[in-house]
Amino acid sequence: MASSTVSTQIQLVNRPVGWPTNADFRTVTVDLPELTAGQVRVANEFVSVDPYMRGRMNDVKSYVPPFALGETMTGAAVGRVVASATDAFAVGDVVTHAYGWRDLVQEDAAGFRVVPELPDVALSAYLGVLGMTALTAYVGLLEVARLKEGDTVFVSGAAGAVGSMVGQIARLKGAKRVIGSAGSPEKVALLTSKYGFDAAFNYKNGSITDQLAVAAPDGIDVYFDNVGGEHLEAALASFNDGGRAALCGAISLYNSTDAPVGPNNMTNIVTRGLTLTGFTIGNFWSHLPAFSAEMADWLASGQIVFDETVVDGVENAVDAFLGLMRGENTGKMIVRTGNLVVN
Missing domain, CATH: 3.40.50.720 (NAD(P)-binding Rossmann-like Domain)
Incomplete structure (x- = not known):
């Protein structure tokens, strides 16, 4: 399975006053280095935009640190391992992690969690109904x-x-x-x-x-x-x-x-x-196993239904976020990166 080493990423460049605008962000491309021991490279298939991210654009004390100006933002994402320098992950593994706002990520393996592929359920569900x-x-x-x-x-x-x-x-x-x-x-x-x-x-x-x-x-x-x-x-x-x-x-x-x-x-x-x-x-991650088991059953039996609003292209992640803040979504707002994993 081959992969590119060029990552398209979204960065915050201004602290928004009132409603954010496209001018508060920039899109950059980053050439990723060779993997070092213990690292994995993941092609994100879907990244999440969420309301809480607006608070992280302000330089104020909160339950999570603010986004740093001039650095790539973070958030939930799901994708596939395309290169691995650790026995803990194999190429092709589906993983969730917090390195969103980009189409390709390379970090230490500790930041990723392998999740199963479920029949007839898109991977984007791990950012919403299963996430x-x-x-x-x-x-x-x-x-x-x-x-x-x-x-x-x-x-x-x-x-x-x-x-x-x-x-x-x-x-x-x-x-x-x-x-x-x-x-x-x-x-x-x-x-x-x-x-x-x-x-x-x-x-x-x-x-x-x-x-x-x-x-x-x-x-x-x-x-x-x-x-x-x-x-x-x-x-x-x-x-x-x-x-x-x-x-x-x-x-x-x-x-x-x-x-x-x-x-x-x-x-x-x-x-x-x-x-x-x-x-x-x-403060509630300890409830994840019980939630995951119960939600998987509800989803499989059709007792839980869900909607997604999907915006294509990581370069359009800012538009997706602004649309979310305006209430343009039904259900979970998702960005599909457009990544093509080549076997």
């Missing part, structure tokens, strides 16, 4: 929000990669009613027709608080927050006593240049005995 995205939904709902059978669940950003998984897992785990919000009529229809939500609404159609009250006349017990802002305020208004929220993201605030305004009903946390818990997936 960090769905694991985030799984642990956020079950471990952080402590879903109980009979709960009513509200999910913001429900047609996205994480939200669409949260809704389906909630139903499989015994939720009584699952409600989602999305930003277009098409996405709202998809939530109830494909993902099994009991009710859904378009948050652009008026007061989120009022729409949630109609969709959940008996209140909600669990809120999975991908959006923040007005969605969190609506959840606080709708919570039953003892409600629990898993705070996963706040995409409505990521590109704002104004100081964020908190919900105006925070006293409900006290009066209704609510628990709001923020989390990041890095």
Whole structure:
């Protein structure tokens, strides 16, 4: 199996103020050196773009270091080994890793994990339904929000990669009613027709608080927050006593240049005995084996379905990311690198 040694990579060159633009990035080509002992070279087939990456473009303290200016960005990716200088990996192995934003990567073997090829499942699934995205939904709902059978669940950003998984897992785990919000009529229809939500609404159609009250006349017990802002305020208004929220993201605030305004009903946390818990997936990797086994069964039996929005060409990764931030994706936003592995 032969491979090129020229890697096309995307780098951050400016710290975006407000919405990122193409001018904040550059595309470079890098000639990779000969492999040294313990290294592998991987042709990425798919790379991931995710909302959390917007935060890493700012030079602020967070749960992961910011992207360095003038250096290639990182993120989840899946590909095949095309050259190996270690017995731990064979040419042709499928691997997942964190060296995204490029079509060809060469690093120490410790940074890669071999995964099986599943029948009739594209490798891109390892970036979504079989990867960090769905694991985030799984642990956020079950471990952080402590879903109980009979709960009513509200999910913001429900047609996205994480939200669409949260809704389906909630139903499989015994939720009584699952409600989602999305930003277009098409996405709202998809939530109830494909993902099994009991009710859904378009948050652009008026007061989120009022729409949630109609969709959940008996209140909600669990809120999975991908959006923040007005969605969190609506959840606080709708919570039953003892409600629990898993705070996963706040995409409505990521590109704002104004100081964020908190919900105006925070006293409900006290009066209704609510628990709001923020989390990041890095603290929950120990749940990966249980998640992987359960999700593989759900996927094989057709109990879980998923969508991907695929952008072709690693050189278009920035456009894919900007589209993701504008809500142009249904399900997981994926970049197909266009790599051709030649046997």
